Amino acid sequence: MKEDIIYKVKDQLAKDYNCSIEDFNNKDNLITDIAEVKGSRKYTDDKEIIKILIFNGKLVISADKSIKEWCKENLLNIPGEWMFLYSVLRKIDKKINEFGYEIDNTHHYYLPKENNELVNENYKLKWFEEDEILQFKGDNRFDEAFAFNKNYPDVLAVAAVDDNDNILGMAGASKDSDIMWQIGINVMKEANGKGIASTIVRAVKNEILKRDKVPFYGTVESHIISQKVALKSGFYPVFAEIKFKKIKISKEDK
Structure with missing residues (x-):
């Protein structure tokens, strides 16, 4: 693969x-x-x-x-x-x-280097397709998960939710090209440190692979936390721009 x-x-x-x-x-x-x-x-x-x-x-x-x-x-x-x-x-x-x-x-x-199995956690996963993502437009909680840009439209997302359906974290995928879909992630402050980021990034990565597209994840040099999420989610560094x-x-x- x-x-x-x-x-x-x-x-x-x-x-x-x-x-x-x-x-x-x-x-x-x-x-x-x-x-x-x-x-x-x-x-x-x-x-x-x-x-x-x-x-x-x-x-x-x-x-x-x-x-x-x-x-x-x-x-x-x-x-x-x-x-x-x-x-x-x-x-x-x-x-x-x-x-x-x-x-x-x-x-x-x-x-992605491998198709990791999901880790069982104390929260559910809720999926959103392209049209359903529009409901989050203007919601500043998800400024990294979604782009809302016609050049790279948001096409897939998964949220970790608690028992009351409150969103703890959101990972979205934008269609940057027909080949490659980029993943973005937001985790709510109250949910930090619970492993939510790597779980939902891994989930959306696996789903993108199932759809025969290439998932990729980008971050800046100073964002060590984001780099750790990428590595924990089954990604490895390949190129830079x-x-x-x-x-x-x-x-x-x-």
Whole structure:
């Protein structure tokens, strides 16, 4: 199963970064022309000028022609494992500021290594399909579980509930592409430390696998608790990305 999932993820990342699956079979850094390939993941409606991926130590950059030569000269020789050094990120951010963009965040992502059995706990699981998830729109308790974004719609969720049907935690899955569904998680403060997070993440992961999709889990470097949830839920780290966004200019700055 693990090898099949890796192949599907390579196929997805090849679409995202305008390269081929075979490009991931070596560790030579690569730069491509940025393009919106059919089937690629889309997280913003703004024009993108750069995307950066680290996969198994390999650096892949997709860049607009306006910044491609700069990337070749300044980034292509940096080992992928050192791309998240602050000195490197600062250099990238300073350059893309010239084009009206900035680094949004750095995420690393986890893939499933096994289909874990659920752990019996003192709470029930309640499932929600795509249409049923809409009832939670605007509910700030679930800001990580659900995105409510047309580019990556929420398609599946599971909640841990107590005997009175009160929600203790919610794990949701967004359809980031036809291949890959991303998991987000929220646990209520009063339910922290009870193992709810790993149980519901594992539950939604197993359900996604049953639907022949690839579940994946992302978090930032400083979120140690989230990383522990991923590992406890049967995931392991595989790739990382730098995300960018347009700089928003306030009225005061105009």
